[in-house]
Amino acid sequence: MKVLIVDDTNTDRLLLKLYLGKLGYQVVEAQNGQEAIEQYIRHSHDLDLILIDVQMPQMNGFEAVKAIRDIQEKEKQEWFPIIFLSASANDNDVEQGIWAGGDDYLIKPISQKILVAKMLAMKRISDMRRRLVDMNEKLEKIASTDFLTGASNRRAFESVLESEMSSIEENSNGLAFAIFDLDKFKAINDTYGHAAGDEVLVEVVDRIKKNLRDVDLVGRLGGEEFGIILPNISEDEAFDIFERCRHVVEEKPVLHEEMVISVTASIGFTIFEGHYSKDTKMEVLKHADTALYEAKNTGRNKVVEYQ
Structure with missing residues (x-):
């Protein structure tokens, strides 16, 4: 999988990068919400997951994810999972994260075992998502193509x-x-x-x-x-x-x-x-x-x- 890590704390970002590297994942980095949006636009065609911190300068994680989900909807891009990372375990923060467009919420500091388990679950979802995308592309091609000549119908x-x-x-x-x-x-x-x-x-x-x-x-x-x-x-x-x-x-x-x-x-x-x-x-x-x-x-x- 290709994973975008977004965190303004260098040590946290480096630690996540090391963990994911050991698991064989390709990593893209961003230091704040605005960079996250820019990196998403640059890698949206092959990105599988975003791990994003909540509290960041310039633009927090909730705002960045809302913007990314808006881009996906406007451009009719395929959905993929986003996980928030936060030191806050407040129920309101967890709820706000899900409403902002997140799919999961992990509390810092994140244990390596929990991260490995979550990434395994995300890998299953990513594989299923890619199969669905491939199938939709094939069905769309069949629906728009003349079966004999290969020209558009x-x-x-x-x-x-x-x-x-x-x-x-x-x-x-x-x-x-x-x-x-x-x-x-x-x-x-x-x-x-x-x-x-x-x-x-x-x-x-x-x-x-x-x-x-x-x-x-x-x-x-x-x-x-x-x-x-x-x-x-x-x-x-x-x-x-x-x-x-x-x-x-x-x-x-x-x-x-x-x-x-x-x-x-x-x-x-x-x-x-x-x-x-x-x-x-x-x-x-x-x-x-x-x-x-x-x-x-x-x-x-x-x-x-x-x-």
Whole structure:
């Protein structure tokens, strides 16, 4: 486990660090409440436990823990245990510590046996918490991913589209949104079978992903129709990326059980630079779809921008 120790008394902090070091734990230190918040922000992604003194200068332990719990709630971060350390055994102090966001309260001086036992309990909780976090991440990925192609599913994709549109700032580049589908895909299914059609979809998405930036996103809208989001990009840059995507689909056929399947894609896109409202997402989808329709009706295998 990784443990943050917060105590303004150097000897107490050193003693805790030595105890925890012997138990094999990684330790981060802070000397007061404000430092505790700063260290929490710096290590929140892999911290498992905080041991924090109550009486400290600048900001006491109760105030620091309240601030940390507020950050966790605001940033939707995962909970982990916090234990208060205090020389006071007053019932009101113990109650205040729990209400401040603490999960346990140890009275100083802390015996090594009690500390070892508490850390063992915290290790069990930490292991269980990490398993839950991992499981939630897997479930979230399953819920937001198209099972066949690995692209985002429509619900997750449109949620990202709304978020990106609403975050466009004045004087920044716009957002490019495209809809593409595979030309005459029904004929591929009818000629080579649905297993071959599935392999074509998987291969096409993989090729396109490799030609996008890390911030870009591909989503499956339905059947052989997909969407692409390019945040913070100029019109010319967007056209170049979409043209490159079209090219990598066309440049070599897909192989399926010794069958050679030629594939092309039509892409319609639009640039959004305005202010987001509830209706704008539907407008952007409609504009890209109109451009795709034009690409289909003027020869296929091309990129068309909505005018």
